[in-house]
Structures are given as C-alpha cells and as structure tokens.
Amino acid sequence: MAALARDGWEVTAASRGGGRDASWPGEVRAVRLDREDGRALAGVVGEGCDVLVDVVAYDAAHARQLLALAGRIGSVVVVSSVSVYEDARGRGFDTQTEPDGFPGYPVPIPETQRTVAAGEATYSTRKIALERELLTAGDRLPATVLRAGAVHGPFCRSPRELYFVKRNLDRRGRRVLAYGGGSRFHPASVHNIAELVRLAAARPGARVLNACDGEAPTVAAIAAAVDAVMGVTNETVLVEGAPPAPGVGETPWSVPYPVVADMTAAERELGYRPVVGYAESLPETVAWIERRLAGGDWREAFPKMVRAYGDLFDYAAEDAWWPGT
Known part of the structure; x- marks a missing residue:
C-alpha cells in the first residue's frame, strides 16, 4: 500500500475486516469487503479503477468476477x-505425500515449466484455473499473475x-534438520512481492511471473539467521535423507529436492530488483511472531x-530420538 501511494496512486485497501496498518500513509482509504460477494466487489470498484490488486483470488470463479x-x-x-x-513425470505439490511423489523441478524453475491440470480439487489446480481464465481474456483485461514462493513477513x-522462533x-538448545539441512524452498518476502505489484501496476500486460526473493537460502541458513536475530546459539543435528522419525527433523521448508524459482523474467520484463534480502527482513518478522505468541498457545x-503442518513442536518425539540419549 505504502509503495503504491508513494508512486502517486490513489489507493483503496479492501479486506474482510476493513482495518488498516499503522505504517500506511494517511491517504490510503480502507474499506470492508467480502471477496466472495461479487456485487460488493463491484461496489468498491465503483465507476472504475486503473489497477486492481487481488491477493486472495483462488479459482476460476474469482477470475470470472474480475472479468x-x-x-x-x-x-x-x-x-x-x-x-x-x-515436473516432467507429472509430480507436483499435490503428489508430495505419495511414495517418490515429490517433484524434481529444474533449478531454477522458469515460468515455462509445465503446470498441473486446472480443476477444483486442490489449491494448486484451483490456482492454475484462476490463471488460465484470466490469461485467456488478456485482450479484455490485462492480467499480471505473480507465482509466489514461501511467503514471509509480518501478518502472514x-x-x-x-x-x-x-x-x-x-x-x-538443539534441533534436527532432515536432508542434511540443505532443503531450499524459495522464500518470497511480502516486501518483494509488493515491489513486483508496484512495477506491474505501472506496466500493464498479460503475463505470468515468478515472485520470489533474490536468494533461496537453505533451511540450515534460515535457522542460523533466525538464531542471529534472537541472539541465541543452538546445536544443529543434520540427518541425511528423510526425517528419521515422525515429528523429528521436518520443518516447513524441508523438501527432498530444491524448489527454486527463476526470477530473470521479472527482472527483464519489469526491471525487478529485490528491495530486501531474507536475513535483512527477519527482525520485523521475528518480532511480530513473538508478539503473537506472547502469553498464548501457538495453535490459537x-x-x-x-x-497445514499438524504438531510442529513434538518435543517428546525429538527427545526420544536424540542420538546418545
């Protein structure tokens, strides 16, 4: 919101709660909107707008609302x-829990990589249905589709x-990391996604672009970066291959093969350069998570x-597994 306002756009922020962030410029208007209500969406658009940014569109029905x-x-x-x-064998995020089901993508993944079939069955099939509905009508409504990676930042x-954290x-004091701590699941800072939105708003077109950070650190590097922000030192136990036991060594980034997006198309078409690095972005994220956790249950x-992940903190399983204990 702030980046668009600084560029001179008149910005209206629509959300289910209708709230606003304290960091937004005063001229940003906040309104309440139920995304599922097409009539309400039309009411917010009013007589018209130059650009509509949609971060909660999930399927073909949402695309048709926009069209x-x-x-x-x-x-x-x-x-x-x-x-x-x-991947080339038809494996994707929807097959990752099957035996040998995790995709082996090229590194990095270009936007020309094959995609899942459109449908209503899963998050991924619904997202590609959304994309195709929009892009086939690019002559009527130019649409920039941003394929985000592992989104991170405050309010996530x-x-x-x-x-x-x-x-x-x-x-x-110590932790287990499967796959030798080398898993890479390309992060996407909310600030870098916002930069891509800002650039695409100024250059309308019908296109698909990956939307990730400038680097894709390993899970071991992410762990060390969080430790540095929090001023702690941990022992890290690296396990080659899959998690050694249920609830042990599997993080939200743990993947057997890398998921790294090619960002050259965004650089070429929009002049994209990341506005923040992963480690640089962490302090505000860590502080926000700490505030949310203060005095309460992480599940709430x-x-x-x-x-998405079940019990991320099965300490009993970890303690039972620790080598030498």
Whole structure:
C-alpha cells in the first residue's frame, strides 16, 4: 500500500475486516469487503479503477468476477503460487505425500515449466484455473499473475519462521534438520512481492511471473539467521535423507529436492530488483511472531499452521530420538 501511494496512486485497501496498518500513509482509504460477494466487489470498484490488486483470488470463479468488471478496470495484478508447477513425470505439490511423489523441478524453475491440470480439487489446480481464465481474456483485461514462493513477513497467517522462533523461545538448545539441512524452498518476502505489484501496476500486460526473493537460502541458513536475530546459539543435528522419525527433523521448508524459482523474467520484463534480502527482513518478522505468541498457545495464534503442518513442536518425539540419549 505504502509503495503504491508513494508512486502517486490513489489507493483503496479492501479486506474482510476493513482495518488498516499503522505504517500506511494517511491517504490510503480502507474499506470492508467480502471477496466472495461479487456485487460488493463491484461496489468498491465503483465507476472504475486503473489497477486492481487481488491477493486472495483462488479459482476460476474469482477470475470470472474480475472479468465481469473488465470495462471498469484498467488491469489486474493477481497473486498465484509456485505450487502450480509439476515436473516432467507429472509430480507436483499435490503428489508430495505419495511414495517418490515429490517433484524434481529444474533449478531454477522458469515460468515455462509445465503446470498441473486446472480443476477444483486442490489449491494448486484451483490456482492454475484462476490463471488460465484470466490469461485467456488478456485482450479484455490485462492480467499480471505473480507465482509466489514461501511467503514471509509480518501478518502472514502461516509464518514458517515460527518453527525456529518458538523453539528458541522454549530454549530447546538443539534441533534436527532432515536432508542434511540443505532443503531450499524459495522464500518470497511480502516486501518483494509488493515491489513486483508496484512495477506491474505501472506496466500493464498479460503475463505470468515468478515472485520470489533474490536468494533461496537453505533451511540450515534460515535457522542460523533466525538464531542471529534472537541472539541465541543452538546445536544443529543434520540427518541425511528423510526425517528419521515422525515429528523429528521436518520443518516447513524441508523438501527432498530444491524448489527454486527463476526470477530473470521479472527482472527483464519489469526491471525487478529485490528491495530486501531474507536475513535483512527477519527482525520485523521475528518480532511480530513473538508478539503473537506472547502469553498464548501457538495453535490459537496460528491456526492455519496447525491445519497445514499438524504438531510442529513434538518435543517428546525429538527427545526420544536424540542420538546418545
């Protein structure tokens, strides 16, 4: 919001709660909106707008809502996900729990990489349905689709950094990392995604672009970076291969093969340069997670993390596994 306002846009922020962040410039207008209500969306658009940014569009029905307003919108910027990609064997995020089901993507993954079939069955199939519905109507409504990686930053409802932050707050002292700590799941800072939105708003077009940070650190490097922010030192036990036991060594970034997005198209088409590095962005993320955790249960603070990952903090399982204990 702030970046768009600084560029001279008149910005309206629509959300279910209708709230605003204290960091937003005063001229940013905040309104309440139920994204599922097409009539309400049309009401917010009013007589028209130059750009509509949609970070909560999930399927073809949402795309059709936007297309119904094509005559009143100059262009749209819509956030999708790298989860739409599949490898040469047809494996993707939807097959990762199957035996040998994790995809072996090229490193890095270009936007031309094959994708899953469109449908309504999963998050990934719905996202690609959203993309295709929009892009086939690019002559009526120019759409920039941003395929985000592992999103991180304040206000994220499923902050992967919670995995290391809570362990440090609980003074665990040591941790297990599967796959030798070398897993790479390309992060995407909210600030870098915002920069891509800012650039795409100024250059309308029908395109798909990866939306990630400038670097894709290993999970071991992420753990060390969180430790540095929190001023703690931990023993790290590296395990080659898969997690050695249920609840042991598997983090929200733990993948057997790297998931790294190619960012050269965004650099070429939009002039994108990351505005923040991963380690540089961590202090505000860690501070926000600590505030959310203060005096409460992590499950209540981050229910989406529970739904996505289950019990991230099975300390009994870890203690039973520790070598030499």
